[in-house]
Amino acid sequence: MMKKTLAAAILATTALSGAAMAEGTLEAVKGRDLLQCGVTNGVPGFSVPDEQGNWQGLDVDVCKAVAAAVLGDAGKVKYIPLTAKERFTALQSGEIDVLSRVTTWTQTRDTQLGLNFTGVTYYDGQGFLVKKDLGLQSVKELDGATVCVQSGTTTELNLADYFRANGLNFTPVVFDTNEQAASSFDSGRCDAFTTDLSQAYGLRTRMSDPDAVVALPEVISKEPLGPVVRQGDDQWFNIVKWSLFAMLNAEELGVTSANVDEMKSSENPNIKRLLGIDGPKGKGLDIADDWAYQIVKQVGNYGEAFERNVGMGSALKIDRGINALWNQGGFQYAPPMR
């Protein structure tokens, strides 16, 4: 009831503020020569300040890509750390231009909050960590196991649903926080530990012997994480959407931040279109013709961003898995640029 009232209130105010929105987000961003990007207040690999106070992470690279495309400079971003509760308000009220903050794409959020998801930067999902020496190959072999899990979350419900649906018995051992659950699993209290995989990998690095812990292949929930923009500004929606597509297409075509200048002289028509030498260029998006070149040059392609922040080049060491490109066994697929 309370939730419904709140949602209605937010909806009503959003409708109001949408109407009050005279100039488009693109003009606003160009006018202030700065992109305002909402991020987390510290999620490993996605957005976290480094020792110099610079924001790093996969979500941060999305902000940088949009800034590179629109302003030609990936550094012109103001990062606004937001808690999970304030993130949508900040976007609705115009405090930020893009929300890039490990936000799961769901029907309610996409349709009832006056927001639009522009794509999926990371396909997350709930998974299981087990000790390597148990020799397990699948969650199905966990019959009768004790499982460490955080209490009061959808994680706990998903766990129960999945085991019931598969006719497996298990003993849940619940903890207040994910950290406690992980350290108890580490000390041998449980056979398995379950949480969203992106977090599981972060927690694994804290364990006494991270290499002795593996993730089982099953993923039992869908958590597609992506950037969010305000509904009703289609031009801005397109820009953010295609910034991510450009990163994906660049990876597919083998264009990296290192070789992008050589690639400019490539004869491949797809690469020519990507780098704005040919094809639609910036038309329709109303931004510079070399927008995608700037993204790849300054931020890199999707694969580079992934490896640098969450993949093998980072402390998290997350496998590409379903986040690989479509032609390499994953889900990441971008429409062609032509």
Add this chain to the structure above:
Amino acid sequence: MKYEIQPTLPPPANTVGAIGWMRKHLFHGPLSSAATVIIAVLAVYLLTPVLQWAFIDADWIGDSREACSSGGACWVFIGNRLEQFLYGFYPSEQTWRLNLAFVLLIALIAWMLIPRLPGKGWAGAITLVIYPIIAYYLLIGDAFGLEYVETHRWGGFSLTLVLAFVGIVAALPFGILLALGRRSAMPIVRSLSVTYIEIWRGVPLITVLFMASVMLPLFFPEDINFDKLLRALIGIIMFQTAYMAEVVRGGLQAIPKGQYEAADALGLSYWKKMILIILPQALKLMIPGIVNTFIALFKDTSLVVIIGLFDLLAIVQAASNDPDWIGFATEGYIFVALMFWIFCFGMSRYSQHLEKLLHTGHGNRA
């Protein structure tokens, strides 16, 4: 008969010095001895691993997590991030401005603290009126050739100090006014004061901050953006004022009626009566209550973590989520606790000093 006073013998050796003290305080009878031994054993048993972890096995020098291999505390993490913990995301070539503001504050407090120095009234006035203006321009800049530093780059311990200092400096005068309002004979003033105090005291600070950051922006037009820090500060001041008002009211009620009547008999106006007779006596009585409120406020500032401001606690939490440093949250939390403790303890000692200084014998009438 010849009387001669014998020289006084020294007390038995086992009743003076360290041994005597121990006999008296630690081994006074079998029960006391047993308790001492048990507590000593427990202390050694419990403290040894802590000391081992925090000092003996700890890593102090290095610049990456590879330096932390000995299994003890990793203070390298704190050392590496110290600048960020203290200054947040303030541009590092500009941090001298924060330092200067801090040193000025310390100097002013020292001026008020050291009894020999003259002009205490001036020191107080400067701290409360002129210093905030100087600090404002030092911190924000955008004037006098200083670079503009947006508030979203503020963070760490300096943000904690800003929140606490502004809350304290603003809450006291407003609180006094509200307390006087609540005791006023004028019905409108009184009922407004009572309403304000009861409303703000009836909601938790976390709700106030949450409203300020989540609901308030929805009521403004899209192109007006109130600074988030300013919204939080106003929320903290409004909240703290209500508490301060009640502390001050307690002090006002402790002043005997005779003082009010004496002031009236002298023909003093209301404000003269308050400023010259009542408040100086009342404020002295209120010191423990006021300082108590300040210490609570100082610690409450860490609640801004829920609206995404990076105070000391939040920035340490964020840093311990850096993939390069994951797993050293304990060291971070200990550091935060120590910083908070030092400042709160300092305030508490200062209040005790103040009480002694202003003690004029009234307290001992009974």
